[in-house]
Amino acid sequence: MPLILTEEQTMLKEATEGFLNENAPIAHLRKLRDSRDPDGVSRDLWRQFGEMGFAGILIAEEHGGSALGPVEAGVVAEALGRTLTPSPFLGSAVLAARILGDQGSDAQKADWLPRIAAGEAIVSLAVDEGAKHRPDRIATRAERSGNGFRINGAKGFVLDGHVADALIVAADTDEGLTLFLVDPRASGVAIERTVMVDAHNAARVTLNDVEVDADAVIGSVGGGRIALDGALDLGRACIAAMLNGAGDQAFQVTTEYLRTRKQFGKLIGEFQALQHRAAHLFTEIELARAAAIGALQRLEAGKDPQGLAVAVAKAKAGKVAELAVQEAVQMHGGVGMTDEFDVGLFMKRVRVLNELLGDAAYHQDRLARAQGY
Structure with missing residues (x-):
């Protein structure tokens, strides 16, 4: 396509x-x-x-x-x-x-x-537990209790978890990974808001002997891995699109600044060195956007079962958006680091999005392992 x-x-x-x-x-x-x-x-x-x-x-x-x-x-x-x-x-x-x-x-x-x-x-997915995204290492446990389960564990980086009306919790059971729909107001659930560096929201969620009925299970007991992996890949592709949006907007703000800011009596956009850097960044943004659209199209067609196109898109978009915000700050000069200008906000947002659901290194490793390295 x-x-x-x-x-x-x-x-x-x-x-x-x-x-x-x-x-x-x-x-x-x-x-x-x-x-x-x-x-x-x-x-x-x-x-x-x-x-x-x-x-x-x-x-x-x-x-x-x-x-x-x-x-x-x-x-x-x-x-x-x-x-x-x-x-x-x-x-x-x-x-x-x-x-x-x-x-x-x-x-x-x-x-x-x-x-x-x-x-x-608002429904939030609680999956990550450590400093890095590792959905293959879930320590949260759900043990059978009566006609349901008792859940113990801790989750971090739960998007908007502090205002969630329900939580989808990934937990290990004797049968395998299982997803549970948990009431955040249930006994044993503790939620702490964590304001991230980009002023967006996440939460730490602690589950201490949280009792849930059998009907809280999403899908089948032990059958949560496929559903979780599919949702995570869709989320990663959408994050790649977010990174492209943030990177491109930072680029647009910067090119406008190059057209209006004067130095040494000339518009700084007339300096060839800056023109070359802007041209390079433009081509990288277009490549990252194509990778994200391609990954989303393959997900829609069911043609990316291993999520390899998604891994390419997330890694590429993360690297390009990082370059875009760094160039934006540098081309703005010292004022680029002040809160008065928006480029610093884009830099912080890109840093968070890069970590969310796996950074570039995570997805590069995923690609390498899939190809036998």
Whole structure:
């Protein structure tokens, strides 16, 4: 397939960017950060996401969603990267919606998917436990207890976990990895908000003898690995799109600065050295965008079972976005590090997105192992 958006996807891109530029520009992030908002995310904006159809982009029409695909989710994700908008989109509309849509029981789907699609509920995936993303090393345990399970463990980097209405917890059982739908208000659940360096939200979740019924299991006992891996790859591809959005927007801000800033009586954009660096960055951004669109297209077609295209996209987008924000700060000079300019905010966001669901080294290793190295 051509590594470009279709006409309908381009219309979605324009609608999403227009909505976010009007309702959640970078000033929205600054306001939440500077006011020390206790949630760090706007529930009203999330409901607007529901009204616009963004929150339910991957959810079936029977549950109030738009029934679109990974490429469309990537379009929304890229727009969020451009505006740095704090939003439960990745955790709820992508990761949780994919798991519940694929493996949830009829009751779980009926209870949660319509509310996610309407922007009325936030559901967070709790999988990571250490400083780095290692979904193959889950120490959280769920032991059978009565007609259900008792869960013990600790999770970190849980996106918007402090405001979640439900948690999807990955835990090891005697039968294998299992996903559980857990009430964050249940006895034994402790949640601590962690404001990240980019002013977005995550949480630490501790589970101490948390009792859940058998109907809290998503899918089958021991059958959570396939559902989790599929959701994580979709999330990684969407993060690649976010990185592309953040990197490209930092580039656009920088090129505008090059056109207006004068030094030694000349516009600095006239200096050939800066022109060469900008041209190189432009080509890298286009390559990263193509890699992300390709990965999303392959996911939609079911042609990337090992997630190798996703690994390429996440690693490439991370490296390019890192280059973009570094060049942005350098070309702005000393003022690029001040809070008055937005480029520093993009640098912080890129650093967090690079770590989320695996950094470039993680995905490069994944590619190497898949090819026998």
